[in-house]
Amino acid sequence: MIRGFLSVFLLGFTCFLSEGVFTQQKIQVYDHLSIFPIHDVNIVIYGKNVVSDGQGWKKAEGVQSLAGTIAEYIQVEQHFTNKKGKVQTDIFKLADSSWRISFYHENYILNTISYDSLLSLDFVLYLKSNANTLDEMVVSATRMGEKKRDVIQKIKIISSNEIKNQNQSSMADLIGSSGNVFVQKSQLGGGSPIIRGFETNKVLMVVDGVRMNNAIYRGGHLQNVITLDNAIMDRVEVVFGPGSVMYGSDAIGGVMSFKTKDPTLSHKDKGLIIGEGYTRYFSAANGYSSNVNISVANRKFGSLSSFTYSNFGDLRQGANRTDFTEGFGERNWYASRINGVDTMLNNSDPNLQVGSGYAQFDLLQKFTFKPNEFVTHKLNLQLSNSGNVDRYDRLSQSENGIAKYAEWYYGPQFRFLSAYTLSLSKKNRLFDASELTLAYQAIEESRMVRRYQEEQLMSREEALDIFTLNFDFSKKIRKHELRYGLDLFYNLVESSAFSTDINSMQVSTLDTRYPDGGSDMSSFALYLTDNWEVNDKTILSGGLRGSHVQLNAEFVDKTFFPFPFSSIEQRKVS
Numbered sequence: 169m170i171r172g173f174l175s176v177f178l179l180g181f182t183c184f185l186s187e188g189v190f191t192q193q194k195i196q197v198y199d200h201l202s203i204f205p206i207h208d209v210n211i212v213i214y215g216k217n218v219v220s221d222g223q224g225w226k227k228a229e230g231v232q233s234l235a236g237t238i239a240e241y242i243q244v245e246q247h248f249t250n251k252k253g254k255v256q257t258d259i260f261k262l263a264d265s266s267w268r269i270s271f272y273h274e275n276y277i278l279n280t281i282s283y284d285s286l287l288s289l290d291f292v293l294y295l296k297s298n299a300n301t302l303d304e305m306v307v308s309a310t311r312m313g314e315k316k317r318d319v320i321q322k323i324k325i326i327s328s329n330e331i332k333n334q335n336q337s338s339m340a341d342l343i344g345s346s347g348n349v350f351v352q353k354s355q356l357g358g359g360s361p362i363i364r365g366f367e368t369n370k371v372l373m374v375v376d377g378v379r380m381n382n383a384i385y386r387g388g389h390l391q392n393v394i395t396l397d398n399a400i401m402d403r404v405e406v407v408f409g410p411g412s413v414m415y416g417s418d419a420i421g422g423v424m425s426f427k428t429k430d431p432t433l434s435h436k437d438k439g440l441i442i443g444e445g446y447t448r449y450f451s452a453a454n455g456y457s458s459n460v461n462i463s464v465a466n467r468k469f470g471s472l473s474s475f476t477y478s479n480f481g482d483l484r485q486g487a488n489r490t491d492f493t494e495g496f497g498e499r500n501w502y503a504s505r506i507n508g509v510d511t512m513l514n515n516s517d518p519n520l521q522v523g524s525g526y527a528q529f530d531l532l533q534k535f536t537f538k539p540n541e542f543v544t545h546k547l548n549l550q551l552s553n554s555g556n557v558d559r560y561d562r563l564s565q566s567e568n569g570i571a572k573y574a575e576w577y578y579g580p581q582f583r584f585l586s587a588y589t590l591s592l593s594k595k596n597r598l599f600d601a602s603e604l605t606l607a608y609q610a611i612e613e614s615r616m617v618r619r620y621q622e623e624q625l626m627s628r629e630e631a632l633d634i635f636t637l638n639f640d641f642s643k644k645i646r647k648h649e650l651r652y653g654l655d656l657f658y659n660l661v662e663s664s665a666f667s668t669d670i671n672s673m674q675v676s677t678l679d680t681r682y683p684d685g686g687s688d689m690s691s692f693a694l695y696l697t698d699n700w701e702v703n704d705k706t707i708l709s710g711g712l713r714g715s716h717v718q719l720n721a722e723f724v725d726k727t728f729f730p731f732p733f734s735s736i737e738q739r740k741v742s
Contacts (some may be wrong), residue, residue, distance in 0.1 A: 200296050203294075247571060253440045308424075313601075326705045328403055337457060343393070343404060367422020369386060376426070377638065380392060433469075434465050453480040477530075532550050534549070552582070556579060578614065581613055583665040587606065599643050630661065634663075649694070658691075662685065665679060685734075686722055691717045694714050719737070
């Protein structure tokens with residue numbers, strides 16, 4: 169009796185478990201290369217032979233649905249995967265082989281499979297990245313979304329998954345490892361991108377739609393790209409070839425567009441919290457980098473906070489050399505100050521680049537407010553600050569066997585960005601989509617130099633206040649895609665210099681790198697482009713840009729440069 173009761177109970181319990189497992193089926197979605205889970209995948213389930221009674225779906229038996237006959241496909245459910253790439257549904261208790269399931273994600277190729285195929289895969293699906301496919305949307309070439317197939321320039325895209333998988337220590341190393349951009353490095357804490365022979369003031373860098381290039385971007389190497397945090401970067405687009413119509417003359421060699429991650433809005437009524445973090449160790453520099461970020465959001469409002477700290481020791485170079493390169497690059501000595509005297513010391517490990525380490529931290533705070541499907545407000549705050557960065561190539565120079573410099577370093581490199589972006593996507597007579605970006609940047613840079621066994625430490629410092637305004641529109645008229653807008657920026661430059669006796673701490677005057685009375689540079693431009701899709705294989709592109717550039721500079725101390733004037737004013741209309 170008892171045995172019979174237990175048998176019936178166990179049988180019923182087993183059936184209950186089977187029914188529970190069957191009705192609450194878990195779908196899992198992963199990246200096919202990294203095997204990382206993909207969150208926020210839109211899963212749409214289309215069924216046949218089902219109807220809704222207002223409270224749920226049920227098998228249809230000779231009943232016609234609102235969409236027509238019961239043989240037609242009907243969207244029965246829609247889900248979004250969580251941060252583990254998973255979602256649960258009980259709708260498959262009604263499914264048969266005719267059902268279809270579609271997987272949508274902006275960074276992956278659309279995949280639609282049958283229910284039987286998903287069942288044979290044990291409800292685990294691997295999506296392929298759509299990076300570098302012709303249908304992928306890019307923003308770097310036209311400021312706003314455009315299919316890659318419709319852009320005449322070559323474009324290299326580094327997706328968020330690729331950024332994560334490469335595990336690079338800095339943004340300079342990330343773009344250099346792409347194999348498409350050459351990066352010149354004079355020290356570990358640096359990296360100057362070069363595209364087809366163009367760099368700095370001929371290659372434009374844009375972060376979240378805001379131009380980084382400013383009035384002191386010169387023709388030589390610059391290290392500003394390391395102030396971008398690759399830990400929170402969503403994608404990088406590199407445009408090879410001129411982008412002057414859209415951006416101006418500093419984009420004649422190409423454009424590098426850096427897009428940081430946005431808060432992930434919830435697709436349900438309840439809130440969504442996504443947190444990530446990592447710690448990386450870099451054996452070559454005996455250094456580490458740690459990041460933590462968290463996204464908190466509901467349907468309309470989202471917040472993303474990120475903090476990254478990196479600390480790198482002295483870089484170790486490779487020890488394997490050929491007979492031809494024997495001894496090349498070895499660091500056999502370094503300069504140090506002992507008991508108030510500059511001294512050359514032997515380096516016990518010639519492969520250790522003494523004087524190359526540095527530290528840096530990066531902060532990001534973004535807010536997104538989306539009151540409806542046509543309007544999006546974004547507030548973007550970024551801050552990057554490094555410690556002193558030694559100029560390794562200068563510190564390793566010698567003259568007649570004697571060190572040339574005792575000190576040569578860049579002071580803390582500081583970058584602050586605040587930007588507000590308004591995006592409108594409701595079509596009207598003037599535009600199909602528009603975007604307004606208003607931004608302010610504060611930049612501080614400095615360099616300190618002292619020659620070996622000399623007492624004067626020469627310091628030169630620059631501070632910039634940068635204001636930018638971009639207003640971009642797009643409109644499609646039959647086979648023509650028109651893009652037009654205005655581009656305005658204003659740079660205020662303050663330059664100072666002084667020399668300090670390291671023993672007496674007495675300060676004296678020194679020539680500045682830029683006008684000591686201050687200088688400013690402003691630009692106002694209007695642009696218009698047209699992409700005419702003649703047919704599926706032919707697209708004609710054209711554009712116009714008109715700009716007005718003005719430069720003002722004031723000179724106060726003429727000790728070092730006895731100019732016969734006190735100010736300069738320059739205007740250029742093109």
